[in-house]
Amino acid sequence: MHSNQQLELYLKNCSFSLNDIRNRVDLEEDYTYFNHLYFDDALTPVDFITIHWNTLLGANAGMCIKNYKSTILELNPIYLNLYPEEYESILVHEMIHLITLEHDKKFLQEAKRISNLGLEITINCKHNLNLIMEK
Numbered sequence: 001m002h003s004n005q006q007l008e009l010y011l012k013n014c015s016f017s018l019n020d021i022r023n024r025v026d027l028e029e030d031y032t033y034f035n036h037l038y039f040d041d042a043l044t045p046v047d048f049i050t051i052h053w054n055t056l057l058g059a060n061a062g063m064c065i066k067n068y069k070s071t072i073l074e075l076n077p078i079y080l081n082l083y084p085e086e087y088e089s090i091l092v093h094e095m096i097h098l099i100t101l102e103h104d105k106k107f108l109q110e111a112k113r114i115s116n117l118g119l120e121i122t123i124n125c126k127h128n129l130n131l132i133m134e135k
């Protein structure tokens with residue numbers, strides 16, 4: 001039998017993990033949805049890319065890695081658990097990197113096009129995780 005204290009702790013852990021963004025969103029489903037919504041399905045179908053969480057991204061909210069055989073999108077759950085309201089914008093930012101890896105003219109054009117559709121895309125994370133961690 002659980003003591004009340006154990007039960008309380010159990011419930012606390014449960015609600016914590018339910019709050020974790022990794023348990024609340026489906027990266028592949030959202031990728032497919034945003035590909036449709038913002039890119040007219042022009043980006044690589046989700047079956048041909050890898051998309052996952054990475055706790056080791058440091059101050060970066062997300063990252064796009066492309067090599068000759070694979071494309072990987074990574075999102076930082078530490079950052080996004082602090083600022084879950086930026087999830088859509090950060091995922092779509094990384095998705096623009098499938099068109100161009102740099103924050104170049106093409107990237108800015110895409111960011112502006114998508115901002116006009118109602119989703120603000122920023123070049124840099126709004127929050128600097130390094131500064132927050134040093135506090």
Ligand SMILES: [Zn+2]
Pocket residue numbers: 093097103123
């Ligand atoms: Zn970027």
